[in-house]
Amino acid sequence: MTFLLDVVSNIDASVFIEHIYPKRRPVILRGVDIGQCVDKWRSVNYLTTKGGGMPVKIHVSATPQMDFINKNFTYKSLPFDKFVQRASEDEHEEFFETKTESYYLRALGDDPRKDKADIHQQFPQLADDIQFPKFFPPDKFFSSVFRIASKGTQLWTHYDVMDNLLIQVVGRKRVILYSPADVDKMYLNGDKSEVLDVDNPDPERFPKFLEAHRHEGILEPGDILFIPALWFHNVIYKDYGVAVNVFWKHLNDSQYDHRDIYGNKDHVPFSRAQQILDRALKTLEELPEEYQSFYGHRLISRIERKVLQKGKPP
Template identity: 55%
Template sequence: MAKIRVCMYENVDEVVFKSSIYPKRLPAILKGIAIGHCKQKWNKEYLKKVIGKNEVKVHVCKTPQMDFIRKNFIYKTLTFDDFIERASSEKHHEYFLSEIPDYGNWKITTYEKYHPPQPNIVEAEDEKYYLRSLGEDPRKDVSNFHQLFPTLSNDLKEPKLFDSESFFSSVLRIGSPGVQLWTHYDVMDNILIQVNGRKRVVLFSPKDALNLYLVGDKSEVIDIDNPDYTKYPLFKNATWHECLLEPGDVLFIPALWFHNVTSLDFGVAVNVFWRHLDPSAYDHKDVYGNKDPLAATRAIQIADRAIKTLHELPDDYRDFYARRIIGKIQSKACSQF
């Protein structure tokens, strides 16, 4: 499996970004960009004090690796200060998740009737927490950091790397140490502003789509460092683009680039998304910015209907015409296969 370090650029402004970095359509770490006073101010005590008892909806998981396909987490509504205290702590005295008690093959005796053994319970005192800020009405509103967290707004200076009319959303992200988010792609260009804490980010090119075992916009390969190659043999062919984000770094993630993000420390970041296609290309009901462009959605629906139609044929005919269709797509629609 090939591994490539993500390129770094120092003291990038809007002109340099648009002329020299953006056209390459490759991930890039931008260092030395002024992001305001947030880097110095956003420690856990400041965040707890400034946001206080406002409620947020967070992911809670027993394991560091969160799996959106199999939903190995639950959602909890917490006050912001409680969430920050939990997310910044390695162990918790109060937690939400634990395993079902297991008494093994215990059989009641006269003595044990009054002195039962302790059940084998795997406590979740190290459960993990992750916040992805939502709009006021999550079903209708996109996340806008400056509107949702006005008391933090002046601390953050977002880099001006795109036209303001292209802005889509800005998302506050806070996670426990060790939290690893599932590999997925976004349909819009975005920057990840790492305010504090460190993150490891592994990215995969859109051309690796067939090596990632996709379910929608997400990869089935959850543990990318210890993958099951008997189940996911093509994952060996994927090329990693890897980087370590330090506080103050800004990572440019082009649309359709897959990314897997691990918080090495308690970390705070803000993700900013913008439309780089014509606005008519996107689903106007998409509040998360993760629905495929309308034309892509139609194409996938047509493909599903084609597959269903092919199953009306005998096996050998189905195989023959499926290969013809694949060949036509390769020759007419793929730039490189």
């Protein structure tokens, strides 16, 4: 079943905070002032000249549908200006594998092993062009991530643990989201879904995915998509595209893994619960197999009863 994402126009911070944020549902926000980037960054020449030649690590793939689980792409490094030039064109004079290869930048921090991405740190020459809406307290800010890709690039379906404003600056983007309530239909491998082709999922391999509710919309330049933590999302760049997303913390600091730099490491209580479960399952191995199965089902029933009592996420 497909639902269209709600589009809400010209709202200010108080409407977002009081009426939209508490619902914890994705929504497209149109007409919010994000600064001059929408006009300025439309020009590839402006972006390359201002952005300069700092090396950036990018994903390069012969096919536009990028697959993180089977890694059908390679990581390469290019100067930022060269990368933007290539991402903005359909065919490349210089290339790594094929002249129609796709490029994707997910900007990293200064030290990619330790630091979070922050557009003000890595791209200060461009950062002043974009204004982030004041929709959350500054001390809850986590990271701001430059995302630039070739036309047609599709990013695998995944969830993040932070709340997210995906600010679309250049080009149109199709976004598809699935509620956390559909987690058991997503065929997860960590934070990523194994269902690569969300438009034509293999019914033999992924029968339950067909029952997931799909929430779909098109982002136009200047739109912002609010993606609440744990909502699965998949994007297709309908054009060469430039976006910045801002992650922030909805929960207390202590519930996030302090080693997380991407905003996708599971919450600390869940990681602890998983370790405890591993120990519980190991303990059951003291019994013969058919007893393990019996008590395993009792554990599942307990978890189901407990989770159902808490109500379903949106």
